[in-house]
Amino acid sequence: MSESAPAPLTILVVDDDEPSRRLVRQMFEPPRYRVLEAVDGAQGVAMVAASSPDCIVLDLAMPVLDGWGVLERLQANPRTRDIPVVVLTATDDSVEAMERALTAGAVDYIAKPISPSRVMVRVRGALERRRLRQQLLELRASFTAMLVHDLRSPLTLLSAYVQLFEAQPEGLSPQHRRYVAAMGEACTRMIGLVSEILDIERAEAGKLELRRTPVDLARLVGEAVERFEAVATQQAIDLALAVDGQPPLVHGDAGRLEQVVMNLLTNALKFTPPGGTVQVTVAPAPGGVEVAVRDTGPGIAAEEMSLLFEKFSQTSATRGTRPGSGLGLVIARHLVEAHGGRIWAESELGGGSRFAFRLPA
Numbered sequence: 630m631s632e633s634a635p636a637p638l639t640i641l642v643v644d645d646d647e648p649s650r651r652l653v654r655q656m657f658e659p660p661r662y663r664v665l666e667a668v669d670g671a672q673g674v675a676m677v678a679a680s681s682p683d684c685i686v687l688d689l690a691m692p693v694l695d696g697w698g699v700l701e702r703l704q705a706n707p708r709t710r711d712i713p714v715v716v717l718t719a720t721d722d723s724v725e726a727m728e729r730a731l732t733a734g735a736v737d738y739i740a741k742p743i744s745p746s747r748v749m750v751r752v753r754g755a756l757e758r759r760r761l762r763q764q765l766l767e768l769r770a771s772f773t774a775m776l777v778h779d780l781r782s783p784l785t786l787l788s789a790y791v792q793l794f795e796a797q798p799e800g801l802s803p804q805h806r807r808y809v810a811a812m813g814e815a816c817t818r819m820i821g822l823v824s825e826i827l828d829i830e831r832a833e834a835g836k837l838e839l840r841r842t843p844v845d846l847a848r849l850v851g852e853a854v855e856r857f858e859a860v861a862t863q864q865a866i867d868l869a870l871a872v873d874g875q876p877p878l879v880h881g882d883a884g885r886l887e888q889v890v891m892n893l894l895t896n897a898l899k900f901t902p903p904g905g906t907v908q909v910t911v912a913p914a915p916g917g918v919e920v921a922v923r924d925t926g927p928g929i930a931a932e933e934m935s936l937l938f939e940k941f942s943q944t945s946a947t948r949g950t951r952p953g954s955g956l957g958l959v960i961a962r963h964l965v966e967a968h969g970g971r972i973w974a975e976s977e978l979g980g981g982s983r984f985a986f987r988l989p990a
Contacts, residue, residue: 780823839881850909872910
């Protein structure tokens with residue numbers, strides 16, 4: 630049986646100049662390529678969302694929404710920020726304009742008049758970089774999966790032996806029982822850590838599987854809060870939930886969304902001192918639902934806010950607290966973005982923190 634032909638690579642040309650669009654269309658012909666066209670930036674952004682192109686050829690000076698606005702919107706959306714953009718413009722061939730475009734997210738910058746050979750080489754280069762990057766992410770995810778498997782097996786075995794000791798403590802001295810308990814806690818943390826690393830690698834390679842069903846976020850969050858009530862009481866923290874109206878259902882993976890909420894609650898309780906408050910809210914938002922967790926912890930300095938959703942990062946507030954992997958918020962970000970939502974934090978030193986995410990209805 631002969632192998633099926635590879636799917637064509639999709640190139641989106643966003644340019645109000647019809648001759649420029651036609652020239653690009655003639656350079657990249659079927660069956661290897663599929664060229665889509667948008668006559669302004671607003672239409673281009675809509676077509677990116679609908680078609681997920683492999684590369685975008687973008688003009689800067691356009692009506693409705695110019696190229697700078699397109700770059701800004703592409704970078705703001707986690708689903709589009711990695712699509713390579715080749716700027717093709719007649720507005721400015723200065724080094725400053727080129728530097729600005731590259732800083733805004735473009736991978737290349739070509740000034741008109743168009744040199745067909747130059748455009749073809751640059752666009753093909755952008756497509757090849759994208760292919761290699763995706764291949765690297767997939768290889769890294771595969772390697773991590775094998776590594777996690779090799780780590781998880783002995784850890785699971787060790788954890789089973791620890792449980793045997795804990796089930797039969799008669800022959801152990803009090804000191805040995807403390808050692809066994811510490812070993813059990815360490816095994817649990819390590820097993821959780823390798824699972825978190827695997828989740829992140831899958832997400833970054835685009836291999837994270839979601840089993841989507843209609844999800845009532847208000848109910849899901851309420852059940853998560855109930856599970857944390859005993860922990861909050863033990864730490865002398867007031868844990869409260871408020872649901873505003875009737876938030877609409879979302880189409881998502883209930884297990885993964887529960888993981889997001891649990892990570893945010895764990896984070897809030899970890900940094901809230903005894904006598905403090907953790908307030909959880911669920912409310913309708915424009916086009917969807919917003920969940921927020923506000924704490925009365927020490928807060929986060931403005932210059933450290935960018936570290937919150939990065940792997941293995943630590944802010945000054947985390948130093949000296951209970952040990953953690955630094956991956957909980959990273960996983961939450963990947964899971965929310967995989968659902969087409971966004972997650973963010975608001976905080977100031979001494980004023981507590983608010984972590985929120987919003988999902989489309």
